Amino acid sequence: MKSQIQVFTIVILFITVEPVISQPKISSDFGFGFYEPTMEGFDENSDVPFPTGAIYNRNMLVNWSIYYEFFSNARIGYNLLTSIEVGELELTDSHPVFWRTIRYNMFPLETFFRWRPKIELNFTLAPIWGRGKITVETTPSGKTDNWNELLNSFGDSDPMDKMGSTDAMLNDWYGYSGMIGIRYYYSSRIGFDFKAGFLNNSYNEKNWRLYKKDVVGPKMKIDSLPLFSFKVVYGLK
Numbered sequence: 296m297k298s299q300i301q302v303f304t305i306v307i308l309f310i311t312v313e314p315v316i317s318q319p320k321i322s323s324d325f326g327f328g329f330y331e332p333t334m335e336g337f338d339e340n341s342d343v344p345f346p347t348g349a350i351y352n353r354n355m356l357v358n359w360s361i362y363y364e365f366f367s368n369a370r371i372g373y374n375l376l377t378s379i380e381v382g383e384l385e386l387t388d389s390h391p392v393f394w395r396t397i398r399y400n401m402f403p404l405e406t407f408f409r410w411r412p413k414i415e416l417n418f419t420l421a422p423i424w425g426r427g428k429i430t431v432e433t434t435p436s437g438k439t440d441n442w443n444e445l446l447n448s449f450g451d452s453d454p455m456d457k458m459g460s461t462d463a464m465l466n467d468w469y470g471y472s473g474m475i476g477i478r479y480y481y482s483s484r485i486g487f488d489f490k491a492g493f494l495n496n497s498y499n500e501k502n503w504r505l506y507k508k509d510v511v512g513p514k515m516k517i518d519s520l521p522l523f524s525f526k527v528v529y530g531l532k
Contacts, residue, residue, distance in 0.1 A: 319530030320364045324488060326526030328356035328376050336500065336513020337380075337395075342448035345393070346382030353378075356399070358524050368408055374401040374421065376524075384431065386444050394430040397517070399423050399494065401472060415478040417490075423470035425496050427503075429512070430463040438462075442505070449500070451511035466503045466512055470496035478528065486528035494520045 331354055337345045338353075346352065357379065362372035376399040384393045400423065407417035433441040442462070443454035474492025481487065496517045503512035 319484060319532050321362070321531040322364075322528055323361045323531055324359070324526040324528040326358045326488075326524060328358045328522060328524035329354050330356065330494060330520045330522045332378075332520060333516035334513065336449055336515060340448050340513075343445055344385045346380060352380040356522075356524075358526055360401075360403075360526070362403075362405065368406055370403075370405040370407070372403055372405070374403050375399070376401065384441075384445070386441055389433070389441060391441055392432040394428075394432075396428045398426045398428075399470075399472075399496075400426070403472075407478075413480045415480070415486075417476045417478060417488075419472070419474040419476065419490065419492070421472045421474075423472055423494070423496060425468045425470055425498065425517075427466040427498070427512070427515075428463050429503075446505075446510055449511050449513050453510075455506060455508065455510075462506050464503050464505045464510065464512060466498070466500075468497045468499065468502070470494065470518070472522065474522065474524075484530040486530075488524075488526045488528050490522075490524045490526075492522050494518070494522050 334348065334353060338348050355378070356376040358374070358376050360372055360374035362370040364370045378397040380393075380395040382393050383390050401421040402424075403419045403421035405417050405419040407415050410416050431441060431445060439455055446454055472492060472494050474490040476488055476490035478486050478488040494517065498515060498517050500512045500514050501509070503510050
């Protein structure tokens with residue numbers, strides 16, 4: 296009789312608690328991250344005045360991700376952190392529009408457990424594919440001259456002698472990240488997630504590419520950086 300009462304109690308507890316803690320298997324989230332890179336190639340460049348560094352174009356990362364819960368306490372997914380800067384360059388003979396993006400493509404494996412019915416603690420490990428992109432909207436007649444002035448400011452002594460109609464500097468690298476977090480479930484579909492951890496990236500300013508040619512890009516320190524993120528989570532299905 297005592298064992299039957301225990302079983303009955305467990306069943307009742309499961310029925311009453313499960314609607315509160317059960318979450319969709321697929322979820323997406325959107326929010327912001329913050330870190331503090333050292334962008335020496337932009338902020339300390341005396342040859343080309345770049346837009347003034349501020350929290351929104353230096354420290355803030357737009358954060359979007361999607362996760363699939365493949366086990367009762369584990370998720371896999373894709374997480375994109377993006378740093379964006381837009382402005383005008385004050386070159387010698389022109390003022391072209393300048394775009395710079397740094398994207399951290401992360402492929403996280405996340406484990407979690409429920410500390411309380413609505414509070415979750417989680418731990419994330421993620422390999423990173425990073426990509427930097429620099430675009431300068433130049434006029435056709437001054438395209439090569441504008442790019443060469445920019446490359447010379449980064450320390451590249453071998454300028455471009457021809458360009459295409461649409462060009463951008465690109466750099467790819469690999470890294471990894473580790474984070475711990477806490478999540479509060481407002482409802483069965485909506486949650487608020489805060490994470491803290493680090494980023495490690497193998498960025499090298501000599502690995503940029505422009506019009507099928509290796510060029511030198513800006514010096515940046517984006518390895519061994521603390522990272523904080525806040526996201527709103529929504530369960531899809």
